[in-house]
Amino acid sequence: MPTPEFFLRTLRADADRLAEVARLGLTAEVPCCPGWTVETVVRHVAMVYLHKIEAIQRNARPEPWPPAGLDDRDALELYDDATARLFAQLAESGPSAPSWTWWPEDQTTGFWFRRMAQETAVHRVDVELAHDVVTPIDAELASDGIDEVLRVMMGGVWDEGDSKHPVDASIRITAAGRSWTVALTGTEVTVTDGAEGEVAAEIFGEPAAVLLWVWGRLDQDAIQIAGSEEVTQEFRARLKEATQ
Structure with a gap:
């Protein structure tokens, strides 16, 4: 940090x-x-x-x-x-x-x-x-901001019913050589550093673009996505719930 x-x-x-x-x-x-x-x-x-x-x-x-x-x-x-x-x-x-x-x-x-x-x-x-x-947003600040959103805002235990988007999948975000692997269920979000394991979708981009996407300030044209479009959309909706 x-x-x-x-x-x-x-x-x-x-x-x-x-x-x-x-x-x-x-x-x-x-x-x-x-x-x-x-x-x-x-x-x-x-x-x-x-x-x-x-x-x-x-x-x-x-x-x-x-x-x-x-x-x-x-x-x-x-x-x-x-x-x-x-x-x-x-x-x-x-x-x-x-x-x-x-x-x-x-x-x-x-x-x-x-x-x-x-x-x-x-x-x-x-x-x-x-x-x-x-x-531009400072790249180091943006990278830390992605980490904060995932770990502090989104990560942890969710009470059942707290999310209207209880996606059960893993997704990976990579920006400027740093990766986060996010495992989601309806009642928990676990965030780990690194790119280990299979995921349903991957998101790539410059740190500032990814940060602004996770905060809903830019649309998907600002980033790159590989894998399931449905999981990506559900992940973004879950992020919105976590950051409101």
Whole structure:
């Protein structure tokens, strides 16, 4: 996994870029997110930042949430304030301090260093797509983002009935020489490194393209697929359930 310093550096670059592009116009529609405008993205990211600040400060899930009055604030002003406060909080806490997170395996602020870098990279692309000025995602960040989606968002035990897409198959993702093999059932998703074993489908592509595909920002034209189209579609639907 990349270092906390790497996450901070990419987070800063993407947060700044998001604000820069948002100032081209808040009313532009985000093509990959029906019903969202640039303003929707800006407000969403600001609220996410503020939520994580509270999670770190309280070392508990922020409740009640959200605070009153935030909807009345100018979107870009709110975003700039939230961004400044997030970086101040991360600098003060460092990556090893205890913090509530929704992932039991990591209850430190380091989780939020990673999650906020990944969150911001994807939403930076959202506003860029709205204005047709897309720039690349750092390849190392994108590769880590694929790992995060598979292991943190999707991996683990699913209660029966949690998925409307209980595909029973294995699928492999390969990007920039790194592979993940994902075994799925209706009640469990297991992720292992490497390309061992047979799979029903394989997905290939540059790390950024694969990352944006798993997050539903690009369609299948951005990647390469070998094997079962049906399994691939069910896998993508299961990813959507895991990341909503």
